[in-house]
Amino acid sequence: MYIFNKMKKKKNRAPCFPLPPGPWNLPIIGNIHQLAFSSSTSGPVHRRLAELAQHYGPIMQLKLGETYNVVVSSPESARAFLKTHDHEFPLRPYMPSASIIFYGGKDIVFSPVGDHWRRMKKLCTTELLSEKRVRSLRPVREEEVGKLMKLIGGEAGGGGAVNLSRLLFAVSNMITSRTAFGTIRELEGSFLPVIHQIVQTLGGFSIGDIFPSNRLLRLISGTERHLKKLHQEADSILQGIIDEHVSRKRRRRETEDHDMAEGAEEDDNDDDDLTLIHNTHTVQDVFVAAGDSSPIAVEWTMSELMKNPEKMEKVQREVRHFFDKRGEGAVVDEALLNELKYLKSVVKETFRLHPPAALSLPREGPETVVVNGYQIPSRTRVIVNYWAIGRDPSHWTQPNQFIPERFLDTCIDYRGFDFQLLPFGSGRRVCPGMNYGTAVVYSLLANLLYRFNWELPNQIKPQDLDMSENFGGAISRKKNLYLIPIPYHAP
Ligand code: HEM
Numbered sequence: 091m092y093i094f095n096k097m098k099k100k101k102n103r104a105p106c107f108p109l110p111p112g113p114w115n116l117p118i119i120g121n122i123h124q125l126a127f128s129s130s131t132s133g134p135v136h137r138r139l140a141e142l143a144q145h146y147g148p149i150m151q152l153k154l155g156e157t158y159n160v161v162v163s164s165p166e167s168a169r170a171f172l173k174t175h176d177h178e179f180p181l182r183p184y185m186p187s188a189s190i191i192f193y194g195g196k197d198i199v200f201s202p203v204g205d206h207w208r209r210m211k212k213l214c215t216t217e218l219l220s221e222k223r224v225r226s227l228r229p230v231r232e233e234e235v236g237k238l239m240k241l242i243g244g245e246a247g248g249g250g251a252v253n254l255s256r257l258l259f260a261v262s263n264m265i266t267s268r269t270a271f272g273t274i275r276e277l278e279g280s281f282l283p284v285i286h287q288i289v290q291t292l293g294g295f296s297i298g299d300i301f302p303s304n305r306l307l308r309l310i311s312g313t314e315r316h317l318k319k320l321h322q323e324a325d326s327i328l329q330g331i332i333d334e335h336v337s338r339k340r341r342r343r344e345t346e347d348h349d350m351a352e353g354a355e356e357d358d359n360d361d362d363d364l365t366l367i368h369n370t371h372t373v374q375d376v377f378v379a380a381g382d383s384s385p386i387a388v389e390w391t392m393s394e395l396m397k398n399p400e401k402m403e404k405v406q407r408e409v410r411h412f413f414d415k416r417g418e419g420a421v422v423d424e425a426l427l428n429e430l431k432y433l434k435s436v437v438k439e440t441f442r443l444h445p446p447a448a449l450s451l452p453r454e455g456p457e458t459v460v461v462n463g464y465q466i467p468s469r470t471r472v473i474v475n476y477w478a479i480g481r482d483p484s485h486w487t488q489p490n491q492f493i494p495e496r497f498l499d500t501c502i503d504y505r506g507f508d509f510q511l512l513p514f515g516s517g518r519r520v521c522p523g524m525n526y527g528t529a530v531v532y533s534l535l536a537n538l539l540y541r542f543n544w545e546l547p548n549q550i551k552p553q554d555l556d557m558s559e560n561f562g563g564a565i566s567r568k569k570n571l572y573l574i575p576i577p578y579h580a581p
Contacts, residue, residue, distance in 0.1 A: 107465040110160055112151035113142060120153030122300070134561030135295055136448035139163070140478035149464055155300030157183070159452070159471045160464075163478040165485055165509035170462050171472055172509070172517040179453040180204070180518075183471050185299045186308060187291050190317040191324070197375045199451065203518055210372065214522040224525040228424050230268045231533045234261055236581065238534075239541050243580035251547035254392060255570035258385035259286075262530055263377070269526075270376055281327045281377070287320055288374075289382045290562035324374060379523055382564040383446040384530040389571055390444035391436060391535055394492045396544060396573065397552050401436065401494060408432045409539045410578075422540050427532045433539075435494035437531060441480070441504050441513035443492060446564045448477035450515055476512045477565070485510040543576040 115121045125138050139161050143150050148164030162171050171179065180203035182188075188200045195201055198210045217223065238261045245252050263282055298308040298317075308314040395402040408430055413422055427433070452471035459466045466472070481489040486496070502508045505524065506516035514521035521527070538544075546555060558568035 107460045107463060110149045110151040110464040110466070111146045112153075113146060115153045118155075120155055120157075122154055124152075125154070125295070134448075134559050134565065136475055136477040136561070136565070139449070139473075139475050140481070143475065143478060149462060151470075154295070155297075156303060157300050157471055158467065158469070159473055160466055162472065162474045164482055165479055167462060168474050168479055168512060168516070169509045171474065172512075172515070175459055175461050176517040178457065178459045179455040179472050181454045181456060183452050183454050183469070184302050185452075186302055186305075187296050187299050187313070187317055190314070191288055191291070191321045192374070197372065198522075199375055199379070211522060219523050219526045221525050224529050227269055227526075228529075231265055231530060232421075232424060234264045234268065235533050235537050237261075239537050239581045242538075242542065242575050243577055246542065246575040246577050246580060249574070251572040251574045253570050254573050255385070255389050255567060258388050258534065259382070261534070262382075262385040265530060266377060281324070284320055284323045284327070285377050286382065288324065288378055289564050290560070291317065291320070328374060376523075378563070379521070382566065383523075384527045384534075386446040386564055386566045387437070387440060387444070387527075387531045388534045388538075389567055391440040391531075392538065392544070392573065393555060393557060393567065393571055394440055394443070395436070395539075396546055396571075397555050397557070398492050399552055401492065402539075402544070405432050405436050405494075406539050406543075409536055413540055422533075422536045424529070424533050424536075427536055430536070431498065432494065433532070433536065435497035437528070437535070438497045438502070438504060438511065439492055439494040442486070442511055443480060443490075444559075444565065445476045445480060445513035446566075447513070447515070448475070448561075448565045450474040450476065450519075453519065474512070474515070476515070479510060479512055482510065541577070541579045541581065543578050545574040545576060547572050547574055 113121055113124050116123065124142060125135055139152075140163060142152075143161060143163035148162065148167040150161045150163070152159045152161060162168055182195065182200050182202055184195075185200075189195050192200045196206075198207060198214065201207045201210070238257060242252055242257070259282065263285075296313060297311050298313045301307050305314070395405065409422075412426070412430060416423075450473055452473050454469050454471050455466070456468055458468050480486070483489050502511055504511050504513050506512065506514055506520045509516065514524045514527075546552065556567075556569055559565050560568045
């Protein structure tokens with residue numbers, strides 16, 4: 091509060107407006123202790139922030155180390171920051187972890203809104219990840235998901251449990267690999283663990299990120315060394331893949347030129363080449379953003395369905411009835427999944443309860459801004475708690491219960507226009523990978539539900555399934571989900 095008050099005295103201010111309310115803070119550490127030791131429920135940061143917001147309100151100030159933060163926790167306040175005042179918060183704060191890992195913040199995620207960001211985002215939304223492009227990648231998804239179903243079918247013979255979490259992460263990265271490089275890379279052993287660790291560091295609450303000016307702290311705590319190592323590993327693997335890809339393309343072009351010189355017809359079917367991008371920043375963004383979020387969404391959906399067997403039965407009935415009409419054991423045709431209303435509601439309900447990105451990445455404005463009657467000083471980090479918004483009791487009845495039916499008679503969607511459901515964010519920094527991410531989620535789920543029945547191992551009762559969360563850039567299950575597949579329409 092002391093420093094916030096000091097900021098109030100600065101010249102560039104709106105003196106008639108108060109700062110947002112917030113808990114009292116200690117010198118140096120600020121409110122870190124309130125995040126570390128909250129009163130009732132213990133748990134990851136997004137839960138603690140939601141708990142504090144119940145006391146201090148949906149626009150709440152927090153000082154964390156050297157940083158000034160405003161946490162936004164209701165649909166109305168999210169609308170104010172992400173729509174009305176969106177343009178006034180164009181910057182990303184300096185976060186040493188992101189700067190080390192993401193090439194000094196030159197990528198889409200960490201660069202400020204400006205010409206460079208606009209060019210990259212346009213490339214993503216209109217070309218690389220557009221609806222048309224995502225549709226054209228359907229055969230890749232269907233093939234990889236098909237392989238996974240065969241693998242699970244093979245395992246099912248033994249009657250044991252499969253580590254569904256691990257399989258989902260692996261297949262999602264296979265799909266991304268083929269999408270990005272046009273080929274499958276052996277990623278599981280080397281690259282995926284590095285990407286996974288990178289995602290975990292991106293919560294924005296590491297010691298280095300809340301004391302950004304204190305390099306000594308980063309050196310003593312070893313975080314700088316750890317981050318540099320992660321960056322070097324990811325960069326050298328990516329560079330190797332990209333170099334190999336570029337030379338493969340060059341060789342192909344030379345062969346084509348040679349063939350044409352010999353009189354053969356030009357093969358203009360460049361769609362065969364699914365390659366998206368040729369620079370390490372963007373490729374790393376794609377792997378970090380795409381790699382974890384889609385499998386996490388499927389992992390949570392399967393967990394909720396296992397916990398709620400009657401919902402599982404209902405969604406399986408819908409998927410099976412729909413595809414069985416097309417012949418027993420039919421191919422799960424992705425193009426038709428849009429017609430499955432209950433499956434769609436199940437996915438929305440999972441995004442509401444378990445948004446893979448529980449908190450937005452922080453943004454800040456160069457000027458002091460007044461939002462909903464509060465003064466937000468320049469350079470304050472604005473963090474939106476998407477997790478808390480999805481459970482806001484003034485918008486959702488029985489907010490902590492898994493009730494997909496609530497979406498059957500509404501047109502509330504997750505595309506960023508309904509502020510009570512923001513798993514992909516909203517406004518200018520909305521997720522450009524939404525079409526790609528949801529296509530993978532629907533394809534995986536429909537197949538898992540159509541082809542297998544599922545049981546919990548070790549006589550675990552549905553109500554006892556552990557739903558603990560990990561905190562990081564994406565909120566996955568703390569413990570891997572193990573399930574026993576029972577073939578139904580197994581391939
Ligand atoms: C289920 C899947 C996904 C979910 C739930 C998700 C969620 C999000 C959210 C909430 C944001 C905004 C974060 C904020 O407010 O600061 C975001 C941003 C972003 N996402 Fe996704 N995402 C998913 C899949 C993907 C995929 C597949 C890609 C790329 C292939 C992707 C690329 C990005 C990028 C580049 C940004 C940064 C945009 C910017 O800062 O301008 N996402 N995502």
